Amino acid sequence: MADPLIEQLTGRDPDGRKAAAGRLGQLQTAEARKALEAALSDPRADVRINAAEALAHHGEAAITALTTCLDDSQVSVQQVAARSLGQIGHARAVPALLAVLSSDDDRVVRAAVRALGQIGDPLALPDLIDLLPGAGTTLKQQIVEALGAIGGDIVPPSIIPLLDDPAWPVRQSAALALGQTGAVEARDALHRVAANDPKRHVRIAAQSALEALS
Numbered sequence: 609m610a611d612p613l614i615e616q617l618t619g620r621d622p623d624g625r626k627a628a629a630g631r632l633g634q635l636q637t638a639e640a641r642k643a644l645e646a647a648l649s650d651p652r653a654d655v656r657i658n659a660a661e662a663l664a665h666h667g668e669a670a671i672t673a674l675t676t677c678l679d680d681s682q683v684s685v686q687q688v689a690a691r692s693l694g695q696i697g698h699a700r701a702v703p704a705l706l707a708v709l710s711s712d713d714d715r716v717v718r719a720a721v722r723a724l725g726q727i728g729d730p731l732a733l734p735d736l737i738d739l740l741p742g743a744g745t746t747l748k749q750q751i752v753e754a755l756g757a758i759g760g761d762i763v764p765p766s767i768i769p770l771l772d773d774p775a776w777p778v779r780q781s782a783a784l785a786l787g788q789t790g791a792v793e794a795r796d797a798l799h800r801v802a803a804n805d806p807k808r809h810v811r812i813a814a815q816s817a818l819e820a821l822s
Contacts, residue, residue, distance in 0.1 A: 613628045613631055613632050613635070613640075613643075614628070614632070614639065614640070614643040616628035617629055617632065617643050617644075617646075617647055618643075618646075622652045622654075622655065625647065625650060625652065625655045626652065626654050626655045626658050627658075629644060629647050629650075629655055629658035629659040629662055630658045630661070630662060631662075632644050632659075632662050633661065633662025633663070633664070633665045633666075634665070636665055636666060636667075638669075640666075641663065641666040641669060641670060644659045644662050644663050644666070644670075644673075645659075645663070645670070645673040647659035648660060648663075648673055648674075648676065648677055648680075653680075653682040653684060653685055656677070656680065656682070656685045657684055657685055657688050660674060660677050660685060660688040660689045660692055661688050661691075661692060663692055664691070664692035664693075664695040664696060667696055667698075668696060668698050668700065670692070670696065671693065671696060671698060671700050671701050674689045674692050674693050674696075674701070675689075675693070675701060675704035677689030678690060678704055678705070678707070678708050678716075678720075683713050683715055683716055686708070686711075686713075686716045686719070687715055687716060687719040690705060690708065690716065690719035690720045690722070690723045691719055691722070691723065693705060693723050693727075694719075694722055694723030694724070694725075694726035694727060695726065697726055697727050697728075698727065699727060699729045699731070701723070701727065702724065702727060702729045702731050702732055705720045705723050705724050705727075705732070706720075706724070706731075706732060706735050708720040709721070709735055709736075709739055714744065714746075714747055717739075717747060718746065718747055718750050721736065721739070721747070721750045721751055721754050722750060722753075722754065724736065724754055724758075725750075725753060725754030725755075725756075725757040725758060726757070728757060728758050729758070730758060730759075730760050732754075732758065733755065733758060733760055733762055733763065734762075736751050736754055736755055736758075737755070737762065737763075737766045739751055740752075740766060740770075745775040745777060745778060746777075748770070748773070748775070748778050749775075749777050749778050749781045752767055752770060752778065752781040752782050752785050753781050753784075753785065755767060755785055755789075756781070756784065756785025756786070756788040756789055757788070759788070759789045759790075760789070763785070763789050763791070764786060764789060764791035764793055764794055767782045767785050767786055767789075767791070767794075768782075768786065768791070768793075768794050768797055770782035771783060771786075771794075771797050771798070771800075771801050771814075776805075776807040776809065776810050779801070779805065779807070779810045779813075780807070780809050780810045780813045781813075783798060783801060783810060783813035783814040783816070783817045784813045784816065784817060786798060786817050786821075787813075787816060787817025787818070787819075787820035787821060788817075788820070790820070790821065791821070792821055794817070794821075795818065795821060798814045798817050798818050798821070799814075799818065801814040802814035802815045802818060
């Protein structure tokens with residue numbers, strides 16, 4: 609079954625190549641993986657996107673090829689590559705994803721942050737914490753969620769001040785992350801937020817975190 613798809617993936621019809629790349633993700637063989645890796649150089653971005661997405665199903669063996677896509681000329685390809693690396697969840701991808709945090713495009717940075725949270729390697733913590741100052745609301749929220757997913761002793765001191773962030777989604781994520789990390793030192797701050805935050809969603813998140821810490 610793989611041979612016709614591989615032939616289609618290298619054919620002249622761009623729509624056929626795109627379709628073949630999507631279907632080859634279902635065939636977890638070395639032959640299919642190598643064909644998808646080759647397709648990461650296709651001139652069409654939509655083919656490269658489908659190939660990067662399909663490689664998520666090929667696990668650790670696809671990491672090296674996917675990390676090269678983090679330098680693709682198209683942001684959409686970079687985003688999908690980061691997402692696939694997060695789905696694979698192997699620490700080998702962490703250095704390449706950390707390098708992406710310096711990107712000028714927030715969309716790529718957010719994709720890398722999510723992937724690092726999925727992988728859960730503490731190696732990423734210092735870089736993620738350093739990214740917090742100056743981050744916009746959406747990015748800051750995603751950094752907090754990643755920090756909560758990874759956990760570690762250095763996480764709570766970076767998140768507790770965000771319980772007073774002007775943006776309520778950040779405050780909500782900070783509360784949930786503190787509960788997730790088991791940060792008992794945050795209890796007083798969480799009690800204050802649960803009682804006094806003007807946003808109901810944040811108060812509920814703080815109460816949920818307190819229950820997780822009890």
